[in-house]
Amino acid sequence: MLKIEAIHHIAIICSNYQDSKKFYTEILGFEIIRETYRKERDSYKLDLSLNGEYIIELFSFPSPPKRVSRPEASGLRHLAFAVSDLDGCVAELAKNLLSPEPIRTDEFTEKRFTFIADPDDLPIEFYEV
Template identity: 60%
Template sequence: MTRPTLNAIHHVAIICSDYARSKRFYTELLGLEILAENYRAARDSWKLDLALPNGNQIELFSFPGPPPRPSRPEAQGLRHLAFVVDNVAEFADYLTANGVAVEPIRVDEYTGKAFTFFQDPDGLPLELYQA
């Protein structure tokens, strides 16, 4: 049997602890476009579909009392979510000016590209990676 092909990543799903705070962070601060927003009464849960300019999506969920995610360095599971940007320093300066702590910019030893890390309101590690 021939192996089928994975074409792309469609979306990344994130569960937040404070829906309004995370919605503002991802839409107003990071500038992601809202595709759809739905309240699911049976689950007491919001689902917000967000789009990046290339068509990739982030699904932002709220649930009552979600357990915190272990986030120590090199913990098992999703390590971080990386966004491609035209200028890492410019975006890092923008985040810093808006009260977001950003790590010092580093250069990938293999690609020579600049990158840095910051966190969303729940401590999810996010990366900016130079185009």
């Protein structure tokens, strides 16, 4: 059996680099580690960290095809981020003109959660821990 240590990073391809960069840094609060323009690919790569840990690679490519998220399709379903204060999270999202889904309770853990979508409609979950 493999001995996987942890998730190293999540790679996301966006359709509008500036919109997604603003969303992940200014709204969600990820910190920029480095931003690289790759001329041969006409592509940006933005390395982002959360609490000092490398977590997201945000890529831009010219005219990427749209990925189906809804109705639920095979493949990556959503990204989930742990928050300690879901009500505060929802209030902060509202300040940024984002409308989360109604808060639900996980039937197994009895923890509360909600969803929003990133600029490319990728579902983002906030899970209260």
